[in-house]
Amino acid sequence: xxxxxxxxxxxxxxxxxxxxxxxxxxxxxxxxxxxxxxxxxxxxxxxxxxxxxxxxxxxxxxxxxxxxxxxxxxxxxxxxxxxxxxxxxxxxxxxxxxxxxxxxxxxxxxxxxxxxxxxxxxxxxxxxxxxxxxxxxxxxxxxxxxxxxxxxxxxxxxxxxxxxxxxxxxxxxxxxxxxxxxxxxxxxxxxxxxxxxxxxxxxxxxxxxxxxxxxxxxxxxxxxxxxxxxxxxxxxxxxxxxxxxxxxxxxxxxxxxxxxxxxxxxxxxxxxxxxxxxxxxxxxxxxxxxxxxxxxxxxxxxxxxxxxxxxxxxxxxxxxxxxxxxxxxxxxxxxxxxxxxxxxxxxxxxxxxxxxxxxxxxxxxxxxxxxxxxxxxxxxxxxxxxxxxxxxxxxxxxxxxxxxxxxxxxxxxxxx
Numbered sequence: 172x173x174x175x176x177x178x179x180x181x182x183x184x185x186x187x188x189x190x191x192x193x194x195x196x197x198x199x200x201x202x203x204x205x206x207x208x209x210x211x212x213x214x215x216x217x218x219x220x221x222x223x224x225x226x227x228x229x230x231x232x233x234x235x236x237x238x239x240x241x242x243x244x245x246x247x248x249x250x251x252x253x254x255x256x257x258x259x260x261x262x263x264x265x266x267x268x269x270x271x272x273x274x275x276x277x278x279x280x281x282x283x284x285x286x287x288x289x290x291x292x293x294x295x296x297x298x299x300x301x302x303x304x305x306x307x308x309x310x311x312x313x314x315x316x317x318x319x320x321x322x323x324x325x326x327x328x329x330x331x332x333x334x335x336x337x338x339x340x341x342x343x344x345x346x347x348x349x350x351x352x353x354x355x356x357x358x359x360x361x362x363x364x365x366x367x368x369x370x371x372x373x374x375x376x377x378x379x380x381x382x383x384x385x386x387x388x389x390x391x392x393x394x395x396x397x398x399x400x401x402x403x404x405x406x407x408x409x410x411x412x413x414x415x416x417x418x419x420x421x422x423x424x425x426x427x428x429x430x431x432x433x434x435x436x437x438x439x440x441x442x443x444x445x446x447x448x449x450x451x452x453x454x455x456x457x458x459x460x461x462x463x464x465x466x467x468x469x470x471x472x473x474x475x476x477x478x479x480x481x482x483x484x485x486x487x488x489x490x491x492x493x494x495x496x497x498x499x500x501x502x503x504x505x506x507x508x509x510x511x512x513x514x515x516x517x518x519x520x521x522x523x524x525x526x527x528x529x530x531x532x533x534x535x536x537x538x539x540x541x542x543x544x545x546x547x548x549x550x551x552x553x554x555x556x557x558x559x560x561x562x563x564x565x566x567x568x569x570x571x572x573x574x575x576x577x578x579x580x581x582x583x584x585x586x587x
Contacts, residue, residue, distance in 0.1 A: 172243070172269065173235060173261070173269055173270050173271070174243075174244070174245045174271050174273060175252045175258060175261060175270055175271070176190050176194070176246070176248070176252075176273045177248055177250050177252050177272075177273060177274040178275050179250075179275055179276060179353045180351075181209075182206065182209065182247060182275075183209065183210060191217070193273075194218060196243055197218070197220045197244055198220055198221065198238075198242040199222075199223065199235075199242065199243075200220045200221070200245050200247065201224070201235075201244065202224070203224070203247070206247060207222070210247070220245075225257065231257075232261065249278075250274070250276060250280075250281075253272055253274065255297060258272060278352055278377055279293075279318050281349075283379070285349060285352065286347060286359075286379060290316065292315065293314075293316040293317070295319070296309055296318075296319055296320070297320040298320060298322045298331075299321075303334055304563070310340060310380075311338070313340075313343070314380075315382045316379065316380070316382065318377060318378070319379070319380065321377055327376070328346075328362075328376065329368055330564045331346065331378045331380070332346060332362070332364070332368075334563055334564060336364070337563055338401075338561065339400045341401060342385035342386065342401045342402060343385050344380045344381065344383065345381045346380055347359065347360070347361050347362075347380075348361075348362050348369075348376060349376060349377055349378070349379065350373035350376040351375050352375070352377075356373065358373070388476060390476075390477055391478070393477070396420065396450065397416055397419070397447075398419075398443075398477075399416060402476070402477075403443050404473055404476070405469070406465065413441045414441075414531070415559075417574065418557050419443055421557045421579065422444050422529055423444065423447060423451065425553070425555075425579060426501050426529050428451055428455065429455075430452060431454045431455065432455060432456065432499075432501060432523075433455075433498065433499045433501070433523075434448055434456065434457050434500070434502070435460065435493075435496065435502045436458070436459040436503045436505070437460050437489045437502065437503065437504050438460070438462075438505035439459040439461040439466070439470055441469060441473055442459050442461075442469070442470035442473050442474065442481075443473070444505070445459050446459075446479055446481070447477075448503075449479040450477060450478075455501075457482055457483075458482055458485065458499075459483070459484045460489045461486060462488045464486070465486075467485065470484045471484050489514055490510055490513060493518075496521075498522065499526060501527050501528075501529075502518050503530075504518060504529070504530045505530075511537065511540070512540055515541055515544050519545070519548045519550070519584075524584060525585070525586045526583070527584075528581070529580075529581045530579070530582075531557075531578070531579055532578040533577065533578070537578070538580055541580055542554075545580070545582040548582075548584070549585070550583055550584050550585070551583045552580070552582055553581040553583075555581075556576055556577070556579070557576065558574075558577075559574045561574065
């Protein structure tokens with residue numbers, strides 16, 4: 172039997188007595204080079220076992236296979252050997268029946284302990300030997316807490332910060348840098364967007380991203396349109412469920428916004444498209460309808476952040492309220508689900524002459540279902556696909572990361 176013991180920076184002295192006994196009884200002790208000085212001091216007091224270096228896992232496995240059947244071995248490893256540790260290689264090469272694991276605190280546990288934050292709902296991702304695509308995709312889901320196991324050889328914390336920036340989410344996350352956790356030179360700090368990365372950055376580091384409500388912007392200082400996704404407050408239980416910046420810009424163009432008139436934003440979500448339309452055309456009469464619980468409060472909060480005032484924000488099923496609304500000149504139909512055909516027909520019936528409806532869709536089936544309704548109404552039709560890419564760091568360069576394609580169906584009612 173080979174005992175694989177997870178340790179902290181104070182090992183072997185900091186190990187529980189039962190685990191120290193296993194080390195004392197061992198005929199062979201394997202440990203990383205950085206642990207060797209402390210191990211040698213401890214051995215002088217407690218053990219005369221042969222000690223070998225474990226930094227090369229393949230060579231270590233070869234040494235362990237030469238043990239006699241009556242010899243005992245201990246492998247000392249950092250944290251939890253089965254969480255991005257040496258445990259996987261030992262199992263693959265020696266077989267799990269020969270191994271017994273005794274985990275210590277993992278870097279993830281230590282990180283959240285230092286931050287004083289529960290981590291049962293935290294997510295994590297490893298960038299070791301990988302490009303940045305998985306992190307980009309994970310951030311689109313807007314996790315509340317995300318630990319990133321960085322790879323210093325591929326950019327490390329700087330990559331994470333660049334990805335946050337290129338995703339438009341700098342304002343939505345606090346970036347914590349945690350170095351040498353459990354060691355004497357441990358350092359934990361929050362890095363602002365303008366703060367340089369430490370020149371003496373310890374290679375043993377990870378990053379934790381904690382979602383936070385972005386600070387209230389100064390409306391007059393914002394761009395005219397095309398606001399960063401991170402500026403909008405979102406539903407905590409459905410983060411990332413919003414119209415992304417590139418699609419939002421296209422929808423605003425397709426709506427052909429008039430100076431005045433009534434704009435229905437149906438299935439408004441966070442309100443991002445309708446609220447940006449109101450920034451462009453302040454005299455529009457914006458009515459945002461969202462049936463999701465808490466949706467009205469969220470849209471109103473985003474309106475205050477952007478310095479605009481919708482005419483009405485209604486938290487209800489769109490079909491249940493359309494007859495009570497003033498006839499529209501423009502409609503953004505972003506929801507509806509199984510009722511989308513019925514909802515579009517109601518829009519067709521109520522639209523003012525010359526009005527425009529714009530419908531973003533995620534699948535071809537929706538297009539096949541909705542287009543005939545506009546054809547039957549003799550509306551002029553336009554169909555397009557919005558496919559955007561965002562530049563994201565890749566090693567020493569930049570890759571173009573694709574975003575989800577969106578089909579856009581637009582219909583215009585005749586003037587007379």
